[in-house]
Amino acid sequence: MKRLCVALAVALVLVGCERDVSTVDEGETTMTLTVTWQRLVTDDGQTCERCGSTQDEFRKAIATLRESLLPLEMEVASVEEALTPEQFAADTIESNRILIEGRPLEDWLGGEVGQSECASCC
Numbered sequence: 848m849k850r851l852c853v854a855l856a857v858a859l860v861l862v863g864c865e866r867d868v869s870t871v872d873e874g875e876t877t878m879t880l881t882v883t884w885q886r887l888v889t890d891d892g893q894t895c896e897r898c899g900s901t902q903d904e905f906r907k908a909i910a911t912l913r914e915s916l917l918p919l920e921m922e923v924a925s926v927e928e929a930l931t932p933e934q935f936a937a938d939t940i941e942s943n944r945i946l947i948e949g950r951p952l953e954d955w956l957g958g959e960v961g962q963s964e965c966a967s968c969c
Contacts, residue, residue, distance in 0.1 A: 877920060877921070877922055879921070879922045879923070879924050880916070880921060880922070880923050880924070880947070880948065881926060881949070882912070882923060882924070882926070882947050883926040883946040883947075883949070884901070884927050884928070884945050885927075885928040885929070885941060885943075885944050885946070886902070886942050886944075887932065887935040888929035888930065888931070890932065898942065898943050901943050902927070905925075905945070906925075909923055909925045930942055940960055
């Protein structure tokens with residue numbers, strides 16, 4: 848979880864001007880950072896154990912990020928997107944991916960995507 852929090856914080860710094868700025872009151876603005884996590888969801892609405900553990904860590908990281916950005920009057924919008932089995936089959940690398948302002952986390956950090964089999968779903 849610590850690595851996810853650090854990665855999100857670094858990405859926040861990198862986002863810079865790409866954040867959504869909306870007017871609250873005259874002279875005041877709130878910046879919103881949108882963080883999306885997407886994962887495979889079966890036809891019966893379930894996700895595998897591996898993605899489920901990422902979900903828990905994602906939610907913890909979002910809570911930490913929100914708390915950290917509160918003094919800066921920044922908001923964090925958390926989006927959890929479900930990929931259908933058909934979407935997953937078309938591009939398996941899209942499952943269990945985190946996007947910041949619509950851009951994959953690994954792009955912000957200059958990282959590479961790894962891939963391995965999941966014993967419970969693929």
